[in-house]
Amino acid sequence: MDFNDIVRVVESKVLDIYNSCRGNYxxxxxxxxxxxxxxxxxxxxxxxxxxxxxxxxxxxACLLHDISIPLYxxxxxxxxxxxxxxxxxxxxxxxxxxxxxxxxxxIREHSWSSKVKSNNLISMVLQDxxxxxxxxxxxxxxxxxYGEFSDRILYFEPEFTPRFRSIDDSNYxxxxxxSKLIHIPESMNTEFAKNIAFKRLSNLLWVVKLLEFEVKGxx
Numbered sequence: 702m703d704f705n706d707i708v709r710v711v712e713s714k715v716l717d718i719y720n721s722c723r724g725n726y727x728x729x730x731x732x733x734x735x736x737x738x739x740x741x742x743x744x745x746x747x748x749x750x751x752x753x754x755x756x757x758x759x760x761x762a763c764l765l766h767d768i769s770i771p772l773y774x775x776x777x778x779x780x781x782x783x784x785x786x787x788x789x790x791x792x793x794x795x796x797x798x799x800x801x802x803x804x805x806x807x808i809r810e811h812s813w814s815s816k817v818k819s820n821n822l823i824s825m826v827l828q829d830x831x832x833x834x835x836x837x838x839x840x841x842x843x844x845x846x847y848g849e850f851s852d853r854i855l856y857f858e859p860e861f862t863p864r865f866r867s868i869d870d871s872n873y874x875x876x877x878x879x880s881k882l883i884h885i886p887e888s889m890n891t892e893f894a895k896n897i898a899f900k901r902l903s904n905l906l907w908v909v910k911l912l913e914f915e916v917k918g919x920x
Contacts, residue, residue, distance in 0.1 A: 707794050711761055712764055726771045734834060737839065739763040742827060748893045758803055758804055759807075759823050765786070766807075767779060769783040780812035791804065806820070807819070829898075835885060836885060838904055844875075855873070857869070862879070878906070
């Protein structure tokens with residue numbers, strides 16, 4: 702199989718998994734998320750001069766980066782589990798071991814919770830692409846979806862923005878903005894993605910402020 706054939710096979714398999722496992726996972730982490738991450742990654746790659754072959758490896762890493770979430774229905778250790786699934790699947794597709802290790806390494810390292818600094822170009826771009834999808838208007842929507850999926854309260858009514866209280870995003874969805882999302886731009890690996898991240902964070906905070914106005918009855 703040539704590069705395009707391999708990508709088509711992988712994308713078709715990934716889509717089949719998401720479709721067959723619908724209901725096991727929140728739509729914040731569905732196949733549309735996978736495609737957005739891929740779009741982000743290819744845009745970053747184009748702007749920082751990634752080679753065509755590395756774009757091919759990056760595409761496979763993006764398609765498989767969250768595959769354990771529909772398969773197993775949980776996010777715990779999902780990066781590691783996704784990498785393990787990718788390893789066996791890509792072996793069946795005929796990829797060489799070195800390329801598989803590059804892809805699996807990027808998948809293992811992409812998760813924010815792992816707090817791992819990427820150690821190669823594919824990993825750097827996948828991290829940036831995935832984190833961009835947590836920001837902006839789409840990031841706000843995903844946060845609300847995942848909060849509902851996790852049975853969290855939308856916001857802490859006595860103090861909407863956590864200025865004088867502890868941040869508690871395990872119970873209040875909007876607190877996730879302040880526990881994680883505001884820190885994402887500074888975590889970016891590439892300057893190109895960092896600039897986009899700050900713009901998306903600004904849009905996200907604008908929506909949060911509008912929501913606070915509506916909650917408090919401001920007109």
